[in-house]
Amino acid sequence: MKCKKCLFIYVQFILLMLFFYNFGSQSNDSFTNPQQNFESTLSPPKTDNLEEALLKLNEKLLLSENKEFSQNGEDGVIQEILKQFLNKNRGNYVEIGAGNGIESNTRYLRENNKWNGISFDFNNNNQKLNVMMQKITHMNILKILKKFKIDHNLDLLSIDTDFSDYWILEKILSEYHPKIVIHEINQQPPDECVSVTKLNGLALWDNNSKYYGASICAYFCLAYRFDYSMIYCESQGINCFWIQNDILREKFGKLSINAIRNVLNATFLFKEQKEKYQEQNRRSWTQIEKVKFYSKPNIVNF
Ligand SMILES: *[C@@H]1O[C@H](CO)[C@@H](O)[C@H](O)[C@H]1NC(C)=O
Ligand SMILES: *[C@@H]1O[C@H](CO)[C@@H](O)[C@H](O)[C@H]1NC(C)=O
Secondary structure (H helix, E strand, O other), rough: OOHHHHHHHHHHHHHHHHHHHHHHHHHHHHHOOOHOOOOOOOOOOOOHHHHHHHHHHHHHHHHHHHOOOOOOOOOHHHHHHHHHHHHOOOEEEEOOOOOOOOOOOOHHHEEEEEEEEEEEEEEOOOOOOOOEOOOOOOHOOOOOOOHHHHHHHHEEEEEEEOOOHHHHHHHHOOOOOOOOEEEOOOOOOOOOOOOOOOOOOOOOOOOOOOOOEHHHHHHHHHHHHHOOEEEEEEEOOOEEEEHHHHHHHHHHHOOHHHHHHOOHHHHHHOOOOOOOOOOHHHHOOEEEOOOOOOOOEEEEEE
């Protein structure tokens, strides 16, 4: 540019354009921001009918069960949880133990809701559904999540490796804060606060026995430790769902987490197993103390 004055005017013009552009898009945002149009399907209850609201939520989740690609009714439950609690169209997920991805907890989110995410399985690859073959243990999981640049505040984590879920999940929660957590349980009586498996990163399910995973009570306490509440277990009693307490507080207003824990307690959420748990191998279980506070529990081996 030959004249200095022209350059000055030109720069001023650009700055002015930028100003209007910014101004325009900001005011536009406030009209399109879905947060402002969002209407919760459950109106915030007064504290005295919190119990009613939580039981109603549980009933709603039961009615919402629907199987598209999930093992049981998880697909429908996830959709209802999103409708109730997560005000967003797109989200991200991690699924650990997704098999070949065809039957999984996140395929419907991926294909129907257009979510992004990554799945891992020790035995399968599936490029189309972004399933990576990778053996996940409590020792390598943080490194792997870091390698794939997983958002620390991801929307949904599903875990079902048939063995060390408790220990892997505990490790993940030490650094990551998924809004929704789904996991398998070992269907022992709800007052048994045990991880069936010992902390052994390399072990796998024997494909036959009941020696895998952890009890509902163990997960119930784990949720509490990391500021989550277990809000539902699907009707086959295999998979349970947690949500961050902050999200519950947003919906239900100021509330006592203990009040939630009393209404949606492990005994209530537990669905009777069809086949009674056999007491075999009890000596190799790990007892996990019920925790009342946010402290790490003492772990006692039988
Ligand atoms: C269980 O079955 C899978 C294949 O379905 C196999 O890869 C795995 O090694 C088996 N686990 C054990 C402990 O035998
Ligand atoms: C568990 O929850 C159910 C349903 O809210 C309630 O009726 C029951 O009294 C609770 N049990 C305990 C031990 O808190």
